[in-house]
Amino acid sequence: MRMKDRHAPELRESAFHVNQVWNFSNELSFKVWERERRFISSNEIDGYTKGATKEGLPLHSQTVQAVSQELVARRIQHKKVKLRWRVSKGSRRSLGWIPFKASALRYRNGQVFLSGFDKPLSLWESYDLSKYELGSGNISEDARGRWYLNVTVKLKKTPKASLGAVEKSVGIDLNLKEFAALSDGYVVELEKNYRKLESELAKAQRARKKARVKAIHAKIRNRRKDQLHKLSTALVEEYGAIFIGNVNASALAKTRMAKSVLDAGWSTFRTMLQYKSDDAGVWFDEVDEAFSTQTCSCCNTRTGPKGLDGLRIREWACSHCGAWHHRDINAATNILAAGRRRLAVGIPVL
Incomplete structure (x- = not known):
């Protein structure tokens, strides 16, 4: 305040x-x-x-x-x-x-x-x-x-779902093409708040207008927080269990994708989801997302695109069972399955 x-x-x-x-x-x-x-x-x-x-x-x-x-x-x-x-x-x-x-x-x-x-x-x-x-x-x-x-x-907590009675659950795959893909088929678009104001920020920096630079950075930060708050609140209100991939944002922030990773705000989003889930009585967990994009969510075989060249492939067909997949929704489905297994028996995922 x-x-x-x-x-x-x-x-x-x-x-x-x-x-x-x-x-x-x-x-x-x-x-x-x-x-x-x-x-x-x-x-x-x-x-x-x-x-x-x-x-x-x-x-x-x-x-x-x-x-x-x-x-x-x-x-x-x-x-x-x-x-x-x-x-x-x-x-x-x-x-x-x-x-x-x-x-x-x-x-x-x-x-x-x-x-x-x-x-x-x-x-x-x-x-x-x-x-x-x-x-x-x-x-x-x-x-x-x-x-x-x-x-x-x-605050007084009103539990939404007990551990043994989760009515509706979702897996979330975070990525840079879109912001996130949900296991139920919904894709959340990436706002790219920094990219939208990058040219305006550069002009203010070249002109050495420090107050203007700080104001633009604040606008970017506020827009990002507004998007993440709305999305995290909507997810907590709709689902009884939320499972999200443990993508290493801090490591990716040291690569050439640093601006995009920081602009997405993955770590902030996961933090919001966690404390809002704790408050609402929603089950929240981060699961290992290794091979989630390569594994077919229908037959569990690793027939998906691999390597750096495979990053450009957004949709693919499983050569084993013939199922057609959207790359990120398939990953979110695998994350959901891994989260359910972990919730049920507490074993390592994927």
Whole structure:
């Protein structure tokens, strides 16, 4: 939820001090590793930062503790001894970020009261937060200097389908020709949001119009998120079980197809599907899609197009059983079959 722009100066000031706490905790953690070959916990870090707020650090003690907890969580997630340094000024300045705990936040009449701030922070309210029980979260800055409140809320789950009673299921094959093909024969077209604005973006970059460049990037990002949100919501509402191929987007992003892969937003789409499925009680799983395009979904023989030359073949006939296949729909059907086998007996797929 976006915050009023008038709060930007005080938020930047708080973000500056958050960066100092992060950098201190990051360096402390690294030195303990060098000296003792062990990872320091957030509670141990809090012991070193205890009393800093009383000595003049203009942050609430809960914010300081939230920073150390986040650092430890990200260190474990990325499996790194030392995380990236947060820069407060210059061309490589880190975007503003202020974490908080659930007990540090209160909401009333379109404003949030956050521990450490003397005045309430006003919101451009798109949701009525009074309906929810607010949890932990953070205040973050985007590339255009706009600030947003990101907070978790507790919702009552209404399970849609149980594990043993899945009414309708679907397999999804992600690709770059179209965005996705579904096992029931539906093909989702790729919007190509970046490609549509690529020439306009290039003009702004050549003219060195930084504000315009950031605005175009934001438009591309928002259009992509809008498409992915609508599609993922529609799938979760229609199906009781969703199986999707585990295409390695990060590896493909290092090839000549990088722009197209990043424009498609496969990883973001899978993340949306997963958390929306969890919330709606829909079964979601990623399955191994190896050989899914080469395997005939009717007789399970690998008679489909192979190699780089085979990528151009969009439709093919099985030489064993004669079945005619759309390349991507056939792959989605195989992914669905693999997901059902995995759901039933828990064995490796394909």
